Amino acid sequence: LLADHLLANSVRMTAQRRVLIEVIQEAGEHLDARMLLQLARRRMPGIDRATVYRTIELLKKFGLVSELGRFQAERAKRYYEARTNRDRIRMACLLCGRVDCFFSSLFDRLKTELSHQTGFEIHVIRLELGGSCKSCCAPKRPDVDVGSTEDGA
Amino acid sequence: LLADHLLANSVRMTAQRRVLIEVIQEAGEHLDARMLLQLARRRMPGIDRATVYRTIELLKKFGLVSELGRFQAERAKRYYEARTNRDRIRMACLLCGRVDCFFSSLFDRLKTELSHQTGFEIHVIRLELGGSCKSCCAPKRPDVDVGSTEDGA
DNA sequence: TTAAATGCAAATCGTTTGCATCTGT
C-alpha cells in the first residue's frame, strides 16, 4: 500500500524499506523511532537506526506518514503513524499516559472554516488534548510534586 | 505579574528569576530556551542555561507558561510563552517559517464539546496548522526537494 | 554497472543532572 506509492514514484524498493513499511502499517498509531527499529529488527536483525530515520524521512517527503508532536510531558521524541484521510484528534492522559484518537465532524468543519477565513493552505493540522482521562480523573491538581504538569487552567 | 503568582506561593524570588520572567512576558509568543537565555543574558550576562530550564520547569509547574510543540519541520526544540486565558490556534507557514496565532469561537466550542463528550478533563489543548500562508502560497506541492513537507492532504 | 541505500561510528543539539558554591529570607 504505502510501498506502491513509492514504486509509483520510482523510488527504489529495498528489503529494509519493505520491512519498515510493513511495521508502520501494522503498528497503527504513534510509533516512535525506537519502537519501529525494535519491531523491524524482529524481522531483519541487522537493520540500523540510521536506516529507520532515513526511511521515515523518505516517507514523510511523500506524505505517507505524518509526524506527531510529543504529547505533553514526554521527552522530546517524535511519533509516527501511517497517514489517514480524516484528521484525528489526539487525547493524551497526563496521569496514565494513555493516548486515544478519534474524529469529530465539528473539527472537520473548523478545519474548513480556518482554511477559508485565513487563505492558508493547510498541509497538516494537529489537535492534541492533554489532561486526565475519565478513569484517572485526578480529584485535584497537585501543586508541587507531579513534575509533568504543563498547565493548570 | 507572573512573579506575583510565585510570591503568592512563597517561591523564593531571585534576581535570575526576575529577569527570566520579565523576558518571557515581554517576548510574547513562541520563545525557545536558547532565545530566552540570549535575551536574559543581555540583562544578566552570567545567567546559565541550566537556570533557564529550571525556571521554565518551575513556571510550568505553576501553570504560568505553556509548552508548545515544535511545529512541523523544526528541530526537536520546545517553545514557551506566557499563558493566556483563551486557547490560540497556531498557524505555521512551512515555506517562510512565519507563525501566526489567533482565536476562533468555533474552536472554543469544539473544546467544550470534546470535554463533555469524552469526560476528559482538558488541561492543555493545542491546535496547530502547517502549510503555506497566503503570501507564500506555493502554486504546487513540491515532490522531492523541500525536505520539510510533512503531509500532503 | 552504478546511482542509491546501508551500516557503523562519531557528531549534533536540546535538555537534564550531580555537585560544590552562592543567596534570599
Add this chain to the structure above:
DNA sequence: ACAGATGCAAACGATTTGCATTTAA
C-alpha cells in the same frame, strides 16, 4: 543559618551525518 537556587561541566537521548561498503535496477 541554611534551604533552596545557581553555575559549571559532564551526561543523556533522540536524531543526523560522513564515509566506506553493499545492493537494486
